[in-house]
Amino acid sequence: MDFLRPASWEEALAAKAEYPTAVPIAGGTDIMVEINFDHRRPEYLLDLNRIELLREWEVGEEVTELGASVPYTQIMENLRGTLPGLALASHTVASPQIRNRGGVGGNLGCASPAGDSHPALLAAGCSVEVESVRGSRLVPIDEFYTGVKRNALAADELIKSVHIKNATGPQQYSKVGTRNAMVIAVCGFGLALHPDTRTVRTGIASAAPTPIRAKAAEEFLNAALEEGGFWENGKVITPSIAKQFAALASAACNPIDDVRGTAKYRRHAVGILARRQLVWTWEQYRGTTGRPLEGAA
Amino acid sequence: MRVNFTVNGRQQEADDVWEGESLLYVLRERLGLPGSKNACEQGECGSCTVRLDGVPVCSCLVAAGQVEGRDVVTVEGLADFAKQRAEHGHGGACAAGGGCGTKGVSTDEAKRWSARPGDSRTGEGVELSNIQQAFIDAGAVQCGFCTPGLLVQADELLERNADPSDQDIREALSGNLCRCTGYEKILDAVRLAAARQGEAL
Numbered sequence: 001m002d003f004l005r006p007a008s009w010e011e012a013l014a015a016k017a018e019y020p021t022a023v024p025i026a027g028g029t030d031i032m033v034e035i036n037f038d039h040r041r042p043e044y045l046l047d048l049n050r051i052e053l054l055r056e057w058e059v060g061e062e063v064t065e066l067g068a069s070v071p072y073t074q075i076m077e078n079l080r081g082t083l084p085g086l087a088l089a090s091h092t093v094a095s096p097q098i099r100n101r102g103g104v105g106g107n108l109g110c111a112s113p114a115g116d117s118h119p120a121l122l123a124a125g126c127s128v129e130v131e132s133v134r135g136s137r138l139v140p141i142d143e144f145y146t147g148v149k150r151n152a153l154a155a156d157e158l159i160k161s162v163h164i165k166n167a168t169g170p171q172q173y174s175k176v177g178t179r180n181a182m183v184i185a186v187c188g189f190g191l192a193l194h195p196d197t198r199t200v201r202t203g204i205a206s207a208a209p210t211p212i213r214a215k216a217a218e219e220f221l222n223a224a225l226e227e228g229g230f231w232e233n234g235k236v237i238t239p240s241i242a243k244q245f246a247a248l249a250s251a252a253c254n255p256i257d258d259v260r261g262t263a264k265y266r267r268h269a270v271g272i273l274a275r276r277q278l279v280w281t282w283e284q285y286r287g288t289t290g291r292p293l294e295g296a297a
Numbered sequence: 298m299r300v301n302f303t304v305n306g307r308q309q310e311a312d313d314v315w316e317g318e319s320l321l322y323v324l325r326e327r328l329g330l331p332g333s334k335n336a337c338e339q340g341e342c343g344s345c346t347v348r349l350d351g352v353p354v355c356s357c358l359v360a361a362g363q364v365e366g367r368d369v370v371t372v373e374g375l376a377d378f379a380k381q382r383a384e385h386g387h388g389g390a391c392a393a394g395g396g397c398g399t400k401g402v403s404t405d406e407a408k409r410w411s412a413r414p415g416d417s418r419t420g421e422g423v424e425l426s427n428i429q430q431a432f433i434d435a436g437a438v439q440c441g442f443c444t445p446g447l448l449v450q451a452d453e454l455l456e457r458n459a460d461p462s463d464q465d466i467r468e469a470l471s472g473n474l475c476r477c478t479g480y481e482k483i484l485d486a487v488r489l490a491a492a493r494q495g496e497a498l
Contacts, residue, residue, distance in 0.1 A: 003298055028363065095343065095471050096472055182472060
């Protein structure tokens with residue numbers, strides 16, 4: 001095994017071009033487990049810890065560019081206002097020690113269907129900036145996950161940052177697990193209201209071969225909200241809309257039975273999370289638009 | 298490969314390090330500092346928690362090569378680290394080159410460190426950090442395997458948050474497992490340390 005220690009982003013790209021099998025390591029919270037347990041012996045480890053730009057973020061007017069290695073702790077502490085869904089998701093990652101090391105780049109690089117940040121990224125809407133010596137490109141998040149632990153990266157590419165749309169409305173995230181810390185999601189769900197475009201977006205983790213959006217549920221809800229004039233009048237979401245949204249979110253899942261839960265349970269739980277989050281975010285939206293919270297309980 | 302880094306305020310050099318080796322392995326097997334415990338090797342239990350440039354991390358998940366030129370504090374250096382923090386208002390970042398004029402803890406000193414010849418139960422006669430003393434006084438040490446990680450993690454909590462709520466303590470320690478299940482006493486110990494820290498101010 002060789003340990004490559006590029007001092008700059010350019011050096012890292014050159015190293016990845018020269019050794020396409022090199023495995024990037026930043027927080028190490030995934031790859032070191034595989035090495036410790038002898039599940040994996042990469043020929044080259046490509047250390048990204050010395051590359052400052054991967055730990056930086058910039059909040060723009062509409063989009064936040066989040067460096068791939070910004071630790072979850074920093075996201076929780078500094079980006080709760082602009083990226084509330086991702087901040088909530090970050091808070092559910094493992095434990096403080098892990099959150100101090102891990103970042104979104106690792107979740108995207110591993111592309112595990114259970115990654116905690118995926119539902120938040122899908123719901124917020126974002127593009128992943130990947131780069132190689134050949135140049136850089138922005139991959140829309142909807143095209144990023146290509147299979148179980150597979151993503152759209154070419155062998156010579158590295159993840160540089162994620163360009164995430166700043167929240168224009170309430171966002172939620174929840175995860176089902178046996179305890180609050182150190183849990184791989186049984187399933188996870190994220191929801192973002194986008195009042196600027198009058199749309200909602202969703203994200204589901206651990207209930208399909210890849211992280212997915214519940215597109216039929218989104219389309220149904222977008223149409224129902226539009227039709228009822230909900231965005232303007234801020235009415236309470238009717239139980240029938242919430243119920244149908246939940247059913248469609250469940251239907252979007254394509255889960256498996258495994259040690260953490262059954263497919264049936266996952267489908268059911270995603271529906272519950274979807275319904276709850278719709279109510280939570282919508283009540284928050286109604287609250288922030290200055291209308292009284294009638295019968296919110 | 299060779300790795301140069303600072304441990305408990307002293308410059309260290311580890312040789313013949315395998316590229317896939319963890320910081321934990323380097324500390325325990327190459328530098329003779331077995332305070333950080335090797336339990337799960339997957340970041341699940343927190344027993345190997347150390348401060349890396351001040352930040353608590355699971356040393357089993359840090360690749361040895363990643364610590365080149367960086368600053369590590371282990372449980373062996375915790376008392377000294379806490380003392381420096383009390384004296385200088387910050388922890389070990391003055392480590393490399395001894396910017397604050399303190400000497401740090403050498404690996405030899407650290408290797409010799411032991412709760413004896415004082416009373417190993419009460420820690421009497423031994424200079425311990427506030428959090429270490431509180432663990433003893435609260436009876437928060439059972440088999441002791443999780444203790445080093447908990448001490449490093451709890452010390453960092455009290456550094457950040459002098460008056461933590463129970464919720465804060467639980468969350469801060471959520472990545473540290475105690476298989477003796479002595480959590481109540483551990484919580485007591487952190488509360489005790491927080492109270493003593495408050496009195497001292």
